[in-house]
Amino acid sequence: MITIGVDIGGTSMKAALTEPGGTVYAKTRRPTLADREQEATIGQLHDCIEELQELANAESLTVDGIGIGVPGAIDIASGTVFHPPNLPAWKEVPLTDIMRDRWEREVRIDNDANCAALGEAHFGAGREYDNFIGLTLGTGVGSGIIIGNRIYHGERGFAGEFGHITIDFNGPPCNCGNHGCVEAYVGIGYMMRAAIPLLRNASASPLHERARQNPESLSPEDLSHAAAEGDDVSADILRTAGDRLGVAIASTANLLDMTTFIIGGGISGAGDVLFDGIRASASSRALKVHRDRLVILPAALGNDAGMLGAAALLV
Amino acid sequence: MITIGVDIGGTSMKAALTEPGGTVYAKTRRPTLADREQEATIGQLHDCIEELQELANAESLTVDGIGIGVPGAIDIASGTVFHPPNLPAWKEVPLTDIMRDRWEREVRIDNDANCAALGEAHFGAGREYDNFIGLTLGTGVGSGIIIGNRIYHGERGFAGEFGHITIDFNGPPCNCGNHGCVEAYVGIGYMMRAAIPLLRNASASPLHERARQNPESLSPEDLSHAAAEGDDVSADILRTAGDRLGVAIASTANLLDMTTFIIGGGISGAGDVLFDGIRASASSRALKVHRDRLVILPAALGNDAGMLGAAALLV
Numbered sequence: 001m002i003t004i005g006v007d008i009g010g011t012s013m014k015a016a017l018t019e020p021g022g023t024v025y026a027k028t029r030r031p032t033l034a035d036r037e038q039e040a041t042i043g044q045l046h047d048c049i050e051e052l053q054e055l056a057n058a059e060s061l062t063v064d065g066i067g068i069g070v071p072g073a074i075d076i077a078s079g080t081v082f083h084p085p086n087l088p089a090w091k092e093v094p095l096t097d098i099m100r101d102r103w104e105r106e107v108r109i110d111n112d113a114n115c116a117a118l119g120e121a122h123f124g125a126g127r128e129y130d131n132f133i134g135l136t137l138g139t140g141v142g143s144g145i146i147i148g149n150r151i152y153h154g155e156r157g158f159a160g161e162f163g164h165i166t167i168d169f170n171g172p173p174c175n176c177g178n179h180g181c182v183e184a185y186v187g188i189g190y191m192m193r194a195a196i197p198l199l200r201n202a203s204a205s206p207l208h209e210r211a212r213q214n215p216e217s218l219s220p221e222d223l224s225h226a227a228a229e230g231d232d233v234s235a236d237i238l239r240t241a242g243d244r245l246g247v248a249i250a251s252t253a254n255l256l257d258m259t260t261f262i263i264g265g266g267i268s269g270a271g272d273v274l275f276d277g278i279r280a281s282a283s284s285r286a287l288k289v290h291r292d293r294l295v296i297l298p299a300a301l302g303n304d305a306g307m308l309g310a311a312a313l314l315v
Numbered sequence: 316m317i318t319i320g321v322d323i324g325g326t327s328m329k330a331a332l333t334e335p336g337g338t339v340y341a342k343t344r345r346p347t348l349a350d351r352e353q354e355a356t357i358g359q360l361h362d363c364i365e366e367l368q369e370l371a372n373a374e375s376l377t378v379d380g381i382g383i384g385v386p387g388a389i390d391i392a393s394g395t396v397f398h399p400p401n402l403p404a405w406k407e408v409p410l411t412d413i414m415r416d417r418w419e420r421e422v423r424i425d426n427d428a429n430c431a432a433l434g435e436a437h438f439g440a441g442r443e444y445d446n447f448i449g450l451t452l453g454t455g456v457g458s459g460i461i462i463g464n465r466i467y468h469g470e471r472g473f474a475g476e477f478g479h480i481t482i483d484f485n486g487p488p489c490n491c492g493n494h495g496c497v498e499a500y501v502g503i504g505y506m507m508r509a510a511i512p513l514l515r516n517a518s519a520s521p522l523h524e525r526a527r528q529n530p531e532s533l534s535p536e537d538l539s540h541a542a543a544e545g546d547d548v549s550a551d552i553l554r555t556a557g558d559r560l561g562v563a564i565a566s567t568a569n570l571l572d573m574t575t576f577i578i579g580g581g582i583s584g585a586g587d588v589l590f591d592g593i594r595a596s597a598s599s600r601a602l603k604v605h606r607d608r609l610v611i612l613p614a615a616l617g618n619d620a621g622m623l624g625a626a627a628l629l630v
Binding site: 288 | 479493562599605
């Protein structure tokens, strides 16, 4: 099966012509034009697809369908997108119908975290695993739950809000209105806000001065570099973030008897210190029956996961 | 389809001749003889089935299969039971094979929490819901996850350990080795151990004297009765237990997009105060998209849930 997958991000959209589980024939990208009217973004989407369709024609490849990953809530059954926060001009958009009318072939849409997980399942770190949770660590903490190589959607398609597992019912407030969600510890904004005062007080840290003068410039990658250079404070911050993620991973393993977790997104670039923290926490907290089976891996596809997963929606 | 379901408890086993989703034709029970050799308990199992088979014969009903709920870990694929804690003489018992050899018909086994949830799905409070989590509150906090009217087993059949969702990573120690599991707050033993000092200090509570003289005699039902008579301390203890359960329910709703929870087992007899606490906590903590859809119901079948769910394993 040959498919085109598109991942609509807030800034740019990425698209690929693929055979899911096999070859990526070509990739392209366009600006999303999120600040313009809905038709502008959909025009970019058509342009991406047209470019890849022409490449397919030139190679005598038949495109069987189109998959699209969208950053927001979706009604899977009808293929409607609802108020995606990064596409302010979009209200309720019947995206599947629009694309099917224009391209006259099968179209599937899903949300970006689900697509990223499905991309890892078909092309990346999840190829060997039929069941896993693909986490995306960024401003938020999203996930896609893959069961039997397919996305688990839940009752209405909202499944996978891993970031809103409570790990301390008296914990810090989360934007969602709850307290102590895992996202309130490891979402980038929350994590860096907690890190800055620690770095400001750590005069030996290479990040000390930046934390005082220019705290907004600091990222999880900076912590990672500092930790690699021997900065204990930065290492502790990352290890603590890993520990908090491990709490929710252990809970999820216990509830679902799923033991593979594939972790991508911005913070996952923080590397070994973070992953060591996650593994230590998850394996010390999970039930004994899971401890030796836990597999916690970095994602393999980076920013390509979404478009490749979108291409695999048709499979 | 006519089936026989048996629920093997630590003290007695209960069995029913049923049409899953429809009629319960007859019930019976026998002592489990858990303190004797494995063959004694299996003999009781045969006796239960024989009695119901004879009833079926008398009514000209054809028994299509046998389902058995077992208190412990099971390999679903092979039908083997591993070291059930309440049947100390059982090591690895190929129960499905033993029963199939004797009765020459289809046999399925599953664990007791899964059977209880499936019983509610086919005969009880879950009949209207295709997807729900059936919680059993007792010494432990088990659950059965019902998706599309079937038990979700996870990779190896260990899914449903709702009691080992962490709700405070710095919380009290749990028998499993972790800290802050929901079971470490609402498992009967943990809950009553936390309640006793509060009742001992509450001279106005009707349970004050018993908490001082005979604390082991106190149960969640006592708290419920005292709360119904206006005892604020007992009501607070139950409301707090409900709050803790609600934390894990909200996390589960957010992760799985499942919004129906059916709650049975010993503590659930504590009634409205507990359920009000659960509902208030879960709906204040779940993501907005779930809040108005949350359904948190008492189980309907009491101790019959397990045998009726076992009977439905064949469906």
